[in-house]
Amino acid sequence: MRLVNINYTPINRENNIMKKGNHKEIFFHVGLGKTGSTYLQYKVFTKFRNVYYIQRTKYKKSFDIINNTNHNRYLVSNEFDRQFPEEIRRISAAFPNAKIIMVLRRNDSWLASQYRRWVKNGYSGSFDEFIDLKNDKGEWKQNEAFFWPYIEMVMEIMHSKPLVLLYDELRENPHSFIKKIVDFIGADYNQDTISLRKIHKSYNEKQLLQRRKWNKHFSGNIKLSKSKILAFIQTFFYVKPIRYGSLYLAKIIPDKTVHQEELTPQNYLNQLKVFYKDDWEKCVNYSKTFYNKR
Numbered sequence: 001m002r003l004v005n006i007n008y009t010p011i012n013r014e015n016n017i018m019k020k021g022n023h024k025e026i027f028f029h030v031g032l033g034k035t036g037s038t039y040l041q042y043k044v045f046t047k048f049r050n051v052y053y054i055q056r057t058k059y060k061k062s063f064d065i066i067n068n069t070n071h072n073r074y075l076v077s078n079e080f081d082r083q084f085p086e087e088i089r090r091i092s093a094a095f096p097n098a099k100i101i102m103v104l105r106r107n108d109s110w111l112a113s114q115y116r117r118w119v120k121n122g123y124s125g126s127f128d129e130f131i132d133l134k135n136d137k138g139e140w141k142q143n144e145a146f147f148w149p150y151i152e153m154v155m156e157i158m159h160s161k162p163l164v165l166l167y168d169e170l171r172e173n174p175h176s177f178i179k180k181i182v183d184f185i186g187a188d189y190n191q192d193t194i195s196l197r198k199i200h201k202s203y204n205e206k207q208l209l210q211r212r213k214w215n216k217h218f219s220g221n222i223k224l225s226k227s228k229i230l231a232f233i234q235t236f237f238y239v240k241p242i243r244y245g246s247l248y249l250a251k252i253i254p255d256k257t258v259h260q261e262e263l264t265p266q267n268y269l270n271q272l273k274v275f276y277k278d279d280w281e282k283c284v285n286y287s288k289t290f291y292n293k294r
Contacts, residue, residue: 024074027051028091031079032147034113035103037066037166040261041077043195044118044178051075063094075185081114092157100154101181104276104283105167107145107276112264114140119212119263120203121243122219133271142275145267148282155262165286203247208263210250218242 029045031037032146037056045053050070056064057240060079066074091098105113110180115123115130125132125139132138143149154162163184168176176194203211220242224231 014288017100024066025072025186026095027076027101028098029075029077029101029103029181030084030087030091031081032084032104032110032150033079033081034103034110034117035079037077039198042102043197044181045075045077048182048185048187048189049194051078051185066095066100073186075187081166082144085153087151087189088157096159098158099160099184100158100162101184102150102154102277103163103170104147104164104287106273106280107147107221108165108269108272109243111140111272112269115264116202116208119208119215120247122215122221124212124215124219128268133268133275135209145276146235146279148279148286151283151286154294161290164283164290166284166287191261194257204251205263206253207247207250209259210253211246211263214246214250218246259268 029037029040041056045055051073052069052075053067053075054076056078058065059076062076066076078087090098091100104110111131112127115127116129123139128138130138131140131142131145132141136142150163151164154160163180165177165180173193175191178189178191178194181187220239222234222238224234224239
């Protein structure tokens with residue numbers, strides 16, 4: 001279930017793109033995933049004025065869009081996890097003067113959210129099999145949840161400091177969070193137009209525990225056909241019915257029939273918090289210092 005990189009604009013075209021895009025102000029919101037990206041993309045960025053917004057569904061074409069249009073300022077949004085290093089290099093090659101916006105979530109909480117997504121999508125392993133602190137043989141490797149190296153990479157490759165925001169602030173003080181982005185990119189917006197309602201609610205513990213149990217027997221994951229038509233049929237008549245049908249069924253099952261356990265045990269979350277403590281403190285200090293100096 002490793003994430004697969006999508007082939008975007010060919011690398012050999014980026015030097016030509018760079019020549020035409022250099023005079024424009026370009027900002028890339030790069031996630032990370034599971035940090036409120038969908039909310040920002042659909043409820044916030046669409047309300048910004050004085051910036052041309054390129055949504056994540058158009059990310060594959062974003063370099064060409066910037067190259068072939070004449071706006072003064074662009075905001076491109078997508079979210080990356082394992083793809084982060086590769087995509088930052090691509091952005092730098094095409095637009096070396098672009099500015100990066102990152103949103104981070106405390107490592108343990110972020111890993112728990114990633115795990116819930118994997119379980120929803122068909123993973124049947126336990127949390128400590130997903131991220132293995134003892135032997136690092138999990139699906140998600142330990143170094144893939146260190147965030148400070150991402151910040152250092154952006155500073156080195158982009159030759160500028162990224163705006164790093166914290167997911168906790170988005171949840172606790174969204175208007176303050178949003179204003180920091182607006183100030184950074186030089187946009188404008190009407191605060192009253194921003195909805196604070198969530199895009200979607202998370203599945204509850206019971207649903208995901210049952211889904212994980214059933215995933216061992218019928219996860220609904222299959223290799224999709226290369227044919228777009230067949231892949232569509234497979235997705236909408238097999239993968240999604242099993243995935244979301246099982247989650248709905250788990251919701252209506254009586255609680256007393258479900259084995260009581262924690263999907264992401266608190267004791268293990270505490271271990272993760274300690275393991276990534278230094279990394280997270282560096283990120284928090286950077287975020288606070290960056291904005292205080294502006």
